[in-house]
Amino acid sequence: MNDIYPAWSEPFAGDGLGAAPHLALTRPISRRWAFGDRSGRGVRVAVIDSGIDAAHPGVGRVDQGVVIELDKTAESGVRVTEGPHDDLYGHGTACAGIIRQLAPDVELVSVRVLGANLKGSALTFANAIEWCIDHGVHVASLSLSTSNEDYYETFHDLVDRATFARMMLVCAMNNERKTTIPSEFAGVFSVACAPGSDRERFWCNPSAPAEWGAAGIDVEVAWLGGETLTATGNSFAAPVIAGHLARIVGTHPDITPWQARTVLAALAENRPATR
């Protein structure tokens, strides 16, 4: 018997291959089966944004925090500081409040990449995604993107790494019709606003790149100082999908991103009628 295999075929030789990703699908897929108790318990959800105000009643608790900021003296170009921090703008708190509303028991992780410097950086966004992959985050919500094409390959690699690590990366489409990275990549859950304010409803767009639609126009969101505001933007639609994914991962911890896509699509408002 020939025991020489081409590269990458070793896992399939002998008895070392683990079980294929399993998902005991029901037919039709129901919300009860997909979302379970809807708590998101045990799921680590990161908000990559301006920080989260843990004291806001709509947020309740932040389990971990890290600040990633540009540092020209650091070899990597960024400084990473773990620990509690404020939300400078209110936007991260808004996103966190939406996730908490949908999946109240998730472990919230605040990854602050928008600081006092007015120039946001693709480098900090990229490092934030990498930090999430390396720190066991299950669902990461990124309402930010870059148009800097120099980072095209960097983000492509990161999105692939996230997918292989079974981290669901949810990205808001830019509010302006222009190419943005990584929100238009096939490997992310890209989200834009759909009409209405009911966060239980979401839509699946069969024509990419804006793959998912959820409430984000004139919606109530948490903000600074324990207050709420009415706000509009794709930024506020992305955490809705992140919240639903947290529910799914909480109920089916071994689910892969591509399986989660199938489940989400089966629950979308525009799903075909069951035959």
Added chain:
Amino acid sequence: MLARLAELADDLDPLATPGELTEQLSALCATARLVLGAAAVSVARVDEDDTGTALVYVAADGVGAAEIIGTRLPAGHGVGGFVVASGQSLAIDRVQDDPRFAREIAESTGYVPASLLVVPITDGGGSPVGVLSVLDRDASAAGSSADALEVATSFARQAAFVLPRIELVVRLGPMLVRAVAEAVAAQDRDLAAGLRRVAARLPESDRELADSAALLAELRDRGPETRAAAERVLAELLALTAPRRRR
């Protein structure tokens, strides 16, 4: 006298802003205000100096316009700060509910809007260089928040052609005045040398601009053949280093 002139150059920012360009922006604000039925529309640019980054309002139309022009809002807070840092536009209502925002605007203009819509103004590379803010748009004139965002974004795209030119003049103007003052003080007719001396003391963000100005000043002193050769080299280099489009 010359030292005073050089000092004056440091304070020139608002005065150095070219009138024709700010008038273009003011006209753009006025049109945007009419289309959106807004109480006020303003344009601010990102400014970097020794004290850090800030938003400086360069044009406005409507309520509080006179008060807001020239106002400098430090980085790290406010809806405008978020929009520049994130590159994402934002429309919010009941802005008074954000106490920090209300205080900040009230202190600068005396007018606190009920609704605010802010979109980024980006350069050719997609980096935000400023913001366009719409205060208290009329929903019946502007349609939904999503519609208003789209209209405001199209005005921001127009502002994007003007804002970088203002920034260039604002940064280069004081630099040239300082360089001339230095050259005269040193009884030196070499403008390039003066610019290089100024460049050595500038923050990194402006050093490149001063160095480029010095290079151009040097080239002007050469013959037409040398200038033509330098232009060819530059054009070839630019073509070689242009970012490759992947799609």
